[in-house]
Amino acid sequence: ETGVTQTPRHLVMGMTNKKSLKCEQHLGHNAMYWYKQSAKKPLELMFVYNFKEQTENNSVPSRFSPECPNSSHLFLHLHTLQPEDSALYLCASSQDGTANYGYTFGSGTRLTVV
């Protein structure tokens, strides 16, 4: 596989469930990102990892818990979510920790919280 792969593509979960989103990149990049995309809103940067270390957390509620075991894999653990958390969650990677070479995005996980 090439590029950035996200699984699952679609997820429906109840507010008391625990689930995880997975992202994997095969580009040899060193930085990975989680973005939230809600209808009619700009993409919101959630977390940034650079060489497996979290370098940015944009005041994301603790019900979202990221994990980056290595530079190729990124997870977003979800628990006790709210209906307003329903959105498209996009993973991205970049060559280094900057945007100077742009980001490569995955196709996203469409999350619905019921």
Add this chain to the structure above:
Amino acid sequence: GQNIDQPTEMTATEGAIVQINCTYQTSGFNGLFWYQQHAGEAPTFLSYNVLDGLEEKGRFSSFLSRSKGYSYLLLKELQMKDSASYLCAPIRPGGGNKLTFGTGTQLKVEL
């Protein structure tokens, strides 16, 4: 800060030319990207501008004026497959630089 403004929706005819504008406010500037996003798919890279002027790449061109905080994406010879959302993304300065995004312009190409 970064206020990124672009039109919410545009409609154009197949074969025509369309220009999607983007204005941004930033205390610094390190470049601007345009991405295309089809519904339910990943945003994909279209263009990158860091200096003033026009960058041409096939049917797509992007223009930048740093002094005016203004960019546009020009799409020529529109095709039905160009119906998508177009995202303007200036690089946020500082802290290793990060991409910030506008709400996107939903372009509909009609026959």
